Amino acid sequence: MTVIRSLMPYRAGTALGTLPDIVETGEAYTAAGGYHGAGSPDRLLDHIADAGLRGRGGAAFPVAVKLRTVRDGGARPVVVANGEEGEPGSVKDRWLLRARPHLVLDGLDRAAEITGATRAYVYVSDPYAAARVRQAIAAWPPRTPTEVVETGHTYVAGEETAVVRRINGGPALPTAKPPRPYQRGVGDRPTLISNVETLARIALIATSPERRHEIAGSTLLTLSSSDGGALLSEAPYGTSLRTLATVQGTTRATGALMGGLFGGLIGPESLDLTLDGTELAAAGTALGCGAIRFLGPGSCPVATAADAVGHLRTESARQCGVCVSGTAAIADTLRQLTTGTAAPDAEERLLRWSSGLPGRGACGLLDAAAGAAGSLLRVFPALVRTHLGAVCTDCATAPPSGGHRLVVPVPPVMDHPAQQAQAFPEPGSERVSPSSPR
Known part of the structure; x- marks a missing residue:
């Protein structure tokens, strides 16, 4: 919830x-x-x-x-x-x-x-x-x-x-x-x-x-994690990503998937970045729609990238041939990395696609897929290489889901007049529907 x-x-x-x-x-x-x-x-x-x-x-x-x-x-x-x-x-x-x-x-x-x-x-x-x-x-x-x-x-x-x-x-x-x-x-x-x-x-x-x-200086955010916790929050620009991870409940974050599926992956060294468009762009990422998925110690960035591109593959409008073939190629290669079955040139192919495919589709879907692969190679290059010819324990525990793990449910909203008089908790506390389990 x-x-x-x-x-x-x-x-x-x-x-x-x-x-x-x-x-x-x-x-x-x-x-x-x-x-x-x-x-x-x-x-x-x-x-x-x-x-x-x-x-x-x-x-x-x-x-x-x-x-x-x-x-x-x-x-x-x-x-x-x-x-x-x-x-x-x-x-x-x-x-x-x-x-x-x-x-x-x-x-x-x-x-x-x-x-x-x-x-x-x-x-x-x-x-x-x-x-x-x-x-x-x-x-x-x-x-x-x-x-x-x-x-x-x-x-x-x-x-x-x-x-x-x-x-x-x-x-x-x-x-x-x-x-x-x-x-x-x-x-x-x-x-x-x-x-x-x-x-x-x-x-x-x-x-x-x-x-x-x-x-104008604050924004709504959807914060989630590989551990399953999710929250809707409002925060001022200038708040650090590390603070947001702590509020969300990921106290030992190892990175994040930024901007929904468009901002790509960042590593632990980037968690001190703040909600500032210029600062994030300089680091090669973006806030996008305000959706941030934090990675915990047991989360593999390769599996997260595979989830993201797998979702994009299924969501392609299938109007542009380059999008259909490009997202499929990236998704298949990332999935093969998670199972240790990728070809030796997988890294080289992902690098070529991440630089050559952006801008070639009618919308931003292909760009997002290429960006996810490119950020994985840029931020976690050594980790990608360890997936060549070897099975990752974390990936095996949580194999790519085609994006299902990335879906966040909307918070419950009630219309019972009796609830109108309830006092609201202090900032930083949870607001949970009384009809929903804590």
Whole structure:
């Protein structure tokens, strides 16, 4: 089970809010200041720019720049809340839609006002989240006409061109670029596609502009480990990975799989890095969607890489031949390393693929597979060589699962009014549903 443990106070003005395992009603949201404040859309845009808010979907692009680009696109735009969380180790977006739908809808409405959009969509694959959002829309209709569009849950369904394609009535599969959605997207109109946490933080800044730097300076994280413990957390940028590992429960971490499946592997020497995009990029990794899987003493990085690429192999859209063959080749070679059956040139082939395959697919799936292999070779080269012609005890104990071990469940969210009055524990403590075993 996934629990919630914040590194910040549980209060209004944070993404987790005050009662993160209770569905927030429209009345409770407005009572805390939601749907109010910020003044004009231009004033809110200035606050967002001043705060330095960046997107939380993975690319960390400056939000104000994206809003202005869509606003100035020359036609009435469309705005989309992207809640299709394809990374198996991430739960923050589905939790937001389940627990705080009004916060997301408020941010979406404000993004529509800033850009001049006349239509909005919430794009999601989680049926429970979709139901919560529809209930919220019915109870508190947004100023901008808003529709929920559901899709199947796949790794590539949340890619921006796949989002556009699905909303336009096609399959949730990536298309060639350009054009990008901000140029021509839903209905051939300029389209803002924004991660739901990004929109939530826009709403928080609108409600509490005086705290805009604090709001932009923290982020939701999904932390998990090979030991099975998982938690949803909110932490300020600048927090060290080692601190996060301790909070998650991996006190003797030997490395981590960063950014969902996109940030690659890091070793123990990198755990003193902090949640800082520039610092992480300089170390050859990334925070991505905020999903971090820590490796414990009994975890083999080779098996973790095999899990990651095995998952990507099954999730390929199978539109690009190079992606189908490339992910399969990497996955097979990594699996052979875990069983001690890899050919002597396995390391050489992985190195060639990791440098030659990125950028050749229609989306980032092939890049993620190549990056996982490349980071394994870069960070754990000696370990890879010990897997040539020998069976690894740790890999034998936990053979590659095709990515099933990487999946993290969404924390339970309740809607019982009686729970609304419960006091919340101090920061750093667990929040567990009373109906769930500890």
